[in-house]
Amino acid sequence: MAVLVDKDTRLCVAGITGREGSFHTLNNRTYGTNVVGGVTPGKGGQDVEGIPVFDSWAEAMSEVRPNTAMIFVPPRFAADAILEAAAAGVALVVTITEGIPAHDELRVYNTLLRDHPGTRLIGPNCPGILSPGKANVGIIPASFFKPGNVGVVSRSGTLTYQIGNEIAQAGFGCSSIVGIGGDPVPGSSFVDVLALFEEDGETELVVLSGEIGGSAEEEAAEYIDQSMSKPVVAYIAGFTAPAGKQMGHAGAIVSGSAGTAAAKAEALEAHGVRVGRTPTEAASIAVEVLGGASAAPA
Amino acid sequence: MDLLEYQGKQLFARHGLKVSSGRAVTNVDDAVAAAGEVGYPVVVKAQVLIGGRGKAGGVKLASDEAEAREHATDILGMDIRGHIVRTLWIEHASDIASEYYASVLLDRSAKKPLVMFSVEGGVDIEEVAEKTPEKLVRSHVDPLAGLSREQAVQIATAGEADADVIDGVADALVALYEVWIQEDATLAEINPLIVTPERDVRALDSKVSLDGNALYRHPENQELSDAENEDPIERRAKEEGVQYVKLDGDIGILGNGAGLVMSTLDVVAQAGGSPANFLDAGGGSDAEKIEQAVQLILANHAVRAVLFNIFGGITRCDEVATGLIAAFGELGPEEKAIPFVVRLDGTNDAEGRRLLSEANLPNVHPAATMNEAAEKVVALAAHPAEGHAGAGVAG
Numbered sequence: 001m002a003v004l005v006d007k008d009t010r011l012c013v014a015g016i017t018g019r020e021g022s023f024h025t026l027n028n029r030t031y032g033t034n035v036v037g038g039v040t041p042g043k044g045g046q047d048v049e050g051i052p053v054f055d056s057w058a059e060a061m062s063e064v065r066p067n068t069a070m071i072f073v074p075p076r077f078a079a080d081a082i083l084e085a086a087a088a089g090v091a092l093v094v095t096i097t098e099g100i101p102a103h104d105e106l107r108v109y110n111t112l113l114r115d116h117p118g119t120r121l122i123g124p125n126c127p128g129i130l131s132p133g134k135a136n137v138g139i140i141p142a143s144f145f146k147p148g149n150v151g152v153v154s155r156s157g158t159l160t161y162q163i164g165n166e167i168a169q170a171g172f173g174c175s176s177i178v179g180i181g182g183d184p185v186p187g188s189s190f191v192d193v194l195a196l197f198e199e200d201g202e203t204e205l206v207v208l209s210g211e212i213g214g215s216a217e218e219e220a221a222e223y224i225d226q227s228m229s230k231p232v233v234a235y236i237a238g239f240t241a242p243a244g245k246q247m248g249h250a251g252a253i254v255s256g257s258a259g260t261a262a263a264k265a266e267a268l269e270a271h272g273v274r275v276g277r278t279p280t281e282a283a284s285i286a287v288e289v290l291g292g293a294s295a296a297p298a
Numbered sequence: 299m300d301l302l303e304y305q306g307k308q309l310f311a312r313h314g315l316k317v318s319s320g321r322a323v324t325n326v327d328d329a330v331a332a333a334g335e336v337g338y339p340v341v342v343k344a345q346v347l348i349g350g351r352g353k354a355g356g357v358k359l360a361s362d363e364a365e366a367r368e369h370a371t372d373i374l375g376m377d378i379r380g381h382i383v384r385t386l387w388i389e390h391a392s393d394i395a396s397e398y399y400a401s402v403l404l405d406r407s408a409k410k411p412l413v414m415f416s417v418e419g420g421v422d423i424e425e426v427a428e429k430t431p432e433k434l435v436r437s438h439v440d441p442l443a444g445l446s447r448e449q450a451v452q453i454a455t456a457g458e459a460d461a462d463v464i465d466g467v468a469d470a471l472v473a474l475y476e477v478w479i480q481e482d483a484t485l486a487e488i489n490p491l492i493v494t495p496e497r498d499v500r501a502l503d504s505k506v507s508l509d510g511n512a513l514y515r516h517p518e519n520q521e522l523s524d525a526e527n528e529d530p531i532e533r534r535a536k537e538e539g540v541q542y543v544k545l546d547g548d549i550g551i552l553g554n555g556a557g558l559v560m561s562t563l564d565v566v567a568q569a570g571g572s573p574a575n576f577l578d579a580g581g582g583s584d585a586e587k588i589e590q591a592v593q594l595i596l597a598n599h600a601v602r603a604v605l606f607n608i609f610g611g612i613t614r615c616d617e618v619a620t621g622l623i624a625a626f627g628e629l630g631p632e633e634k635a636i637p638f639v640v641r642l643d644g645t646n647d648a649e650g651r652r653l654l655s656e657a658n659l660p661n662v663h664p665a666a667t668m669n670e671a672a673e674k675v676v677a678l679a680a681h682p683a684e685g686h687a688g689a690g691v692a693g
Contacts, residue, residue: 156560158553158555214407240563245543
């Protein structure tokens with residue numbers, strides 16, 4: 001097992017005919033993901049290396065029955081693409097696009113909740129989901145990961161690779177790696193993904209990688225304490241970030257006294273979650289909990 | 299993108315929210331002329347993106363021309379906690395019967411807009427929220443429906459606004475929500491929202507943040523970005539499309555991915571160093587972008603050592619190495635004396651390391667891990683002449 005994407009995934013890609021979209025779609029297919037189609041309005045009937053392109057999600061749904069959508073279109077078209085895929089009945093929408101206006105994200109989140117409760121959104125502004133050995137949907141460099149029992153959920157892409165790589169070097173693999181994205185209104189939160197890992201038979205431990213801004217880590221801390229039986233190890237980035245400055249991600253900003261890394265680490269520790277002070281330390285705690293030889297200390 | 303008070307008020311006025319008439323000026327003579335136009339008494343207000351201006355002496359009442367001149371002279375150029383006052387807002391002084399508070403913001407936790415209202419305005423609202431939370435009304439809005447007048451009236455009533463201004467407050471809340479939604483704001487705040495003796499409800503101050511990702515929908519707002527108060531290197535970075543934040547230290551940082559860069563800053567600080575900047579070269583950076591980033595980092599003359607922390611996913615390590623080598627070719631002799639510590643992992647890392655080693659750059663030090671890189675760069679920033687100082691200087 002794994003979460004969200006696996007051998008049953010049938011992927012269809014919005015923006016498949018763009019430069020980035022085609023590159024990563026083909027990468028995903030090479031990895032073994034079942035890519036059944038793409039959607040680009042006006043380019044229906046064409047194909048990308050044998051992958052059929054449709055004009056609309058409704059058409060794609062009736063022709064190739066995708067259960068997963070990947071959104072690669074520019075920010076100003078992304079909200080409509082997500083909602084169109086959901087309206088066509090796609091159960092999982094993974095949005096890679098970065099730079100979507102916050103109000104569009106609010107509209108999408110609340111529209112899905114009201115009109116398409118059966119559709120789960122991951123992202124926007126995320127690296128996607130990788131279930132090693134099964135499927136890769138997005139831009140996560142799969143070569144660093146192998147199958148195993150560690151679940152990873154993160155707001156940041158490269159930080160995930162950093163931690164995941166250290167765990168891999170200690171001899172452990174991952175069930176799934178889920179990037180939830182660095183935007184202010186993510187479609188799925190830490191809590192949503194933690195719940196999936198709790199239910200997943202393959203996952204024995206979860207690594208949560210958070211960062212400054214918002215209160216998703218604090219909410220996760222409470223959830224872990226109350227509802228999870230599996231161990232969770234955390235890392236938080238942004239201890240040195242000054243208040244009021246946006247650190248790259250649109251969601252990574254400390255406002256007033258809220259959203260600091262220190263407050264998040266404290267909340268997690270208060271709920272019994274061990275927090276690594278560096279990515280290396282987080283990885284070695286995970287390895288220790290899994291019963292492996294501890295990675296070289298920092 | 300944070301707006302100055304007067305810019306926020308101009309947006310308020312655009313959406314029918316009442317504000318006092320005023321003028322924005324940048325020199326003393328214009329300030330005096332503006333005061334004459336809006337009519338004495340006037341308030342001379344420093345326009346800076348930081349709270350606590352009043353306490354710092356940046357807001358003064360003037361009842362005649364001599365006072366207006368004196369206050370404008372004092373406040374222009376004033377340093378308010380690191381923010382130099384370059385613009386004044388000259389506004390006709392308002393008579394105040396009550397000071398309320400109103401705001402609309404994005405509640406990230408509930409994933410809905412949140413309207414807040416209190417009759418305890420004119421003070422720090424976080425203090426009100428903490429000490430007398432019952433006096434701060436919080437009401438979520440369905441973003442698909444918007445703020446109805448009924449809900450606005452309910453909020454004003456629940457907050458115990460004076461009975462004769464419930465309508466006025468509700469109008470102000472609806473207008474403020476319009477500002478928030480129409481202008482793609484992430485925050486629209488009025489503190490204080492005043493009631494005049496004539497029972498007029500008006501915004502006496504403004505705090506507005508706009509979503510930079512939505513600026514393409516608002517070409518008229520693009521010029522509101524406060525270039526004068528922005529750090530010149532940050533402004534240049536923005537023009538070049540690079541995510542750069544200037545910090546106070548002496549170690550330049552470059553990484554790929556916002557999370558990894560934030561983490562790099564932390565690890566450098568833990569090793570006893572002090573980062574000079576945040577710079578996210580982004581995914582898939584090519585050699586040219588790396589070259590550009592090196593120039594931005596070194597534009598800050600406080601930088602004494604630089605750390606490259608790359609974990610290549612989409613970014614290819616050989617591209618990073620090529621960019622670094624090209625950048626070194628362009629550096630002056632003084633800049634070449636600045637040591638670089640480079641950690642390359644991930645896609646094409648072996649090729650990247652080979653390119654760097656063949657280029658044999660005089661002052662580039664490879665590091666195998668993120669922690670080792672941090673310790674090395676901290677040691678080199680402290681003692682640049684010692685070259686490969688290794689670990690152990692942290693403290």
